[in-house]
Amino acid sequence: MKKEITIYDIAADVGLSPTTVSRALSNHPRVKDVTRNKILHAAKTLGYQSNIFASSLRKRKSNSIGVIVPKLNSAFQSAVLAGMEKTATQAGYNLIISQSMESLDKEISNTSIMFNSRVDGLLVSKAGTTDNIEHFRPFFQKNIPVLFFDRVPENNHCTGVVINNTQAIYDATAHLIKQGCKRIVHVLGNLQINVYADRLKGYKYALMDHGFVFDPANIITNELDEDSGERIVEKITQMKPMPDGLLISNDTSAASCLMALKKKGISVPEDIAIVGFNNDLISRMVEPNLSTVHYPSYHMGEVAMKNLINHLDDEHQEILQKTNTITLRSGLIIRESSLRKP
Incomplete structure (x- = not known):
């Protein structure tokens, strides 16, 4: 050697x-x-x-921040990480990034590695199977700040950066109703994840406020990936009567559904109107363009990182304790996939 x-x-x-x-x-x-x-x-x-590690031991600061996300192959998470990277670099910090692959065990392992790597702080979007945050206790005991974003645990004392998912889906559902949709199917991911549970609430509230009765049969929980369209369309085409509105919590899955419907000769938005979520690039590349909910992913990364770095500054030690939730603005973007002619 x-x-x-x-x-x-x-x-x-x-x-x-x-x-x-x-x-x-x-x-x-x-x-x-x-x-x-x-x-x-x-x-x-x-x-x-x-020897950065030895230097960090002397200084008691590594100038590195850990980030744990559910999946790296996500347009949403990629944009969030881009916002974090820009902000961290400007402040002189490096990122250590890992993915939990939606597994609690993997998240626990990643958390332990981050702790042993002596990161100065940790940013987390929790895995779908994470039901408690006990594995973050070593960080809390050492006063190492932990900030959650997008997917945040309930009843914790950490800052969370989110959007109002309930209001976002309420507006999307109300839009489909105004376009004349009578039977709206809502497709979401694992309902154990707070973002999807909150969106289901918004869907129910919108139906109730517009005089519709909630039907559990119109809820489909599915893996929201690029191959999901065929599976979702197979389910909705077997419904009697077939839905005339489709609300999907992911643009990739919504675009996949749109293509699968077109293959079956089902017109969008005439036969079935579609609204996605996230405002990913794919929403503007399919025909017709997808209506969607704008999720400020890049800005979320910036805001989350800025708040964590501010907390690492001695002059701002109280920031994370004073602000438990930061809610960013989202908004419905109406395009051709849901816009029916009078």
Whole structure:
């Protein structure tokens, strides 16, 4: 195994003291630019690697923030992470990102790795099977801030960054009713996840306020992925009578349904009007364009990261304790998939 290069090797190469080398590598202001550049060049040539872990032990700060998401192959989560990355980089922090794959066991493992990696703070969108947050206790005991976003646990003392999912689906359901839809099917993911449970509430409230009776048969829980369209369409075409409105909690799945309906010769929006959720790129690429709920994913990432970093600043130690929920603005975007002609 090749010997690891140390500051002593660099010092011997450039003919300076190890202390001067250490200061130059730490960007100390007392080291002249000429000397610093000479040392940095030697470090690069020799293949020196900074021991970040040891440095974090000395400083008691790693300048890294952990992020745990349910799945990385999600347009929504990708946009959230982009917002986080931009904000973290501007503040001098690095991200350590992992995915739980919707598994509580994997989330527990990821949480343990983040803790042992000495992250300064943690941002989490919880897995679908997470029913308690006991595995975050080591963070709480060490006063390491934990902030949840999108999927947040109930009855916790951490800040959560969310949208009003109940109001968002209420507005979408009301829109379909105004377009003349009488039988609206709502497709959502695992109802153990708070975002879907809240959306179901909004759907029920909208039906009730417009004089409709809620029918459990019009609720479909399904994996909301790009292959879900065939499965969902198979179910709704067997309903008697067939629904004339379709409300889906994910644009990818909504686009998949739209294509599956067109294959069967079912017209959108004439035979069945569709509204998706998230305002992903796919919503503007299918024909007709999908009506959808704008979910400010990139902004959510920015807001979540800014609040966590502010809390890491000594001047803002009370922020996370004073604000338990941050609710971002969402909104219905009406396009051709749900807009029926009079």
